Amino acid sequence: MNFVLIEALTFGLGKLVDAAESLNVNLTLLTYNPDIYKFETDRIDSSNFKIVKINTFDKNQVIDECKKIPNLDGIINLTDTWTNMATEVSEYFGFKGQNPISTKICRNKFLLRSILSKSNMTKGISKLINTHSFNPKEQEELLNIKYPVIVKDPSGTGSKNVWFAEDKKELLHLILNLKNKNVIKDVLLETYFKGTLYSAETISYKGETKLISVSSRVLSDMPNFMEKAISLPIDVNVNALKGIDDWIKKILSTISYTDGFAHTEFIVTKDGFEVVEVNPRLGGVQIGEALCQAFDYNFYKAFIEMAMGKRPEAFDIELKILAYTGQVFIYAKDKGVFLNIDFKYINEDKTTIYPCAIQGKDINSLSDQSACVAILLTKSDSTELALLDALSEANKVKVLME
Known part of the structure; x- marks a missing residue:
């Protein structure tokens, strides 16, 4: 059988290919940037797996590439960003996949919160604001909101575009700033728990x-x-x-x-x-x-x-x-061009470093997960010990920038 992956998570392809071999299945990864998966693909040597570089943001290109695969049996979704794409391509070919109702709810955080609220599954409030058309009447409505609130991109991922507003003044300043800088069109306000x-x-x-x-x-x-x-x-x-x-x-x-x-x-x-x-x-x-x-x-x-x-x-x-595991995100501490990771002082008997940035990557922000350059993973006899080990080992890692 033959299946297509429309992108993937940074890690996990090796395990997925192992599973494909055990089930006698072929996988084709469609990606706009194969370098994202370099750590995994450098370690994969399998006739059950191939990579095709295309513009995965273009549904027509994805569909055209899928048509080239003989006897294609389905689409496997591994990500947030391409969830809706995977659903739409699956529907085009008539493949079964994840329930499109649920995936669309998950990718629309305002819809998710609305459904949970109507079903009495949350005590929180939510409100969607269009920053482009934000007006004085909506400003008055902000008085009726219980503060503090989280402000976020309703379809965001990776801790990007998430803010905190302690009161109406902070919220109003944030919304107007987003409007003036044209950062994002819609923002979701939700209860800070x-x-x-x-x-x-x-x-x-x-x-x-x-x-x-x-x-x-x-x-x-x-x-x-x-x-x-x-x-x-x-x-x-x-x-x-x-x-x-x-x-x-x-x-x-x-x-x-x-x-x-x-x-x-x-x-x-x-x-x-x-x-x-x-x-x-x-x-x-x-x-x-x-x-x-x-x-x-x-x-x-x-x-x-x-x-x-x-x-x-x-x-x-x-x-x-x-086994019990702990993992720590290794972040760049300065903006600039990422060079390498110095981890010569870690205990390699119980610690593994998984790079998620390649040399030459521009680190333009230190306030979201785009600044993460590696994951450090440890195993121990309890989750507490594993986490302590991971935190201890992470303190010995240096991120080199230029």
Whole structure:
């Protein structure tokens, strides 16, 4: 069988190709920039995998390339950015894939919040503002909002275009600034929830959902909310996470999430769980790799099984925790041109560095995840120890710039 990937996450292609070989499936990756996947593709030597460079932002080009593949059986979606593209191309060819209703909800954060609100699955508010047509009447409406609020791109990814407004004055200044600089047309205002951030990794098939793991999240100082560290799997048998299995299944059912992996970020508040966002994919950075190491199982196999119309094996096997992982984002500390990473002082027996930037990359912003140049991953006997190890090792890494 033959399947197309319209782009992918930076990491995970190696595991996906391993799964393709075990299932006797061929994969074609369509990408506008093969260099993004260099760390993975340099380590792949398989006749079951090939790369084609095209403009993946152009649906017609994607469809034309898919037509060149003999006996094409489906499209596999691995990303946020190309989720809608994958859905539309699948619909064009008549392929089965993720439920288009749920993926469109996930990619429209205002629609997601509206549905959760109507279903009494959140205590938060949300409001969509067009910065281009923002007027005095809307300014008055800002008085009725409970502050502080998060301001974000309703279809954004990677911690880009996320802001914090403590009161109406700050919010008004932010909106007018965005309008004057023409940064973004629409922004979503939503409640800022006090509490601790986690994420849940789930897999769904024909309406049935299985919780795989819960991850801890460490963020940068407000107001940037950049991800700094992750550890998994977290013990869910604690008071703070009591009921998480049932809750996440209700959330996904509410948004008609019937098929595919989902990465749901949520906050544990004093009043219960609150959704931050639902991503129609497996977790990014090295969450996929961490899950594979923690359970000694290749979860990427499920992507292909679902594309083949098969019930994923992961549903029916017992997932035993065999290791605990911690990972830290390595960020550039200065703007400029990225040269290299100096990690000669790390403990290589228990630490792996995964580069996600190539030499010569321009680092133009230090306030979002585009400044991330590598992921550092460790394993240990508990999530706490794994996270401490990862934080300790990350302090020994230097990012070299010019």
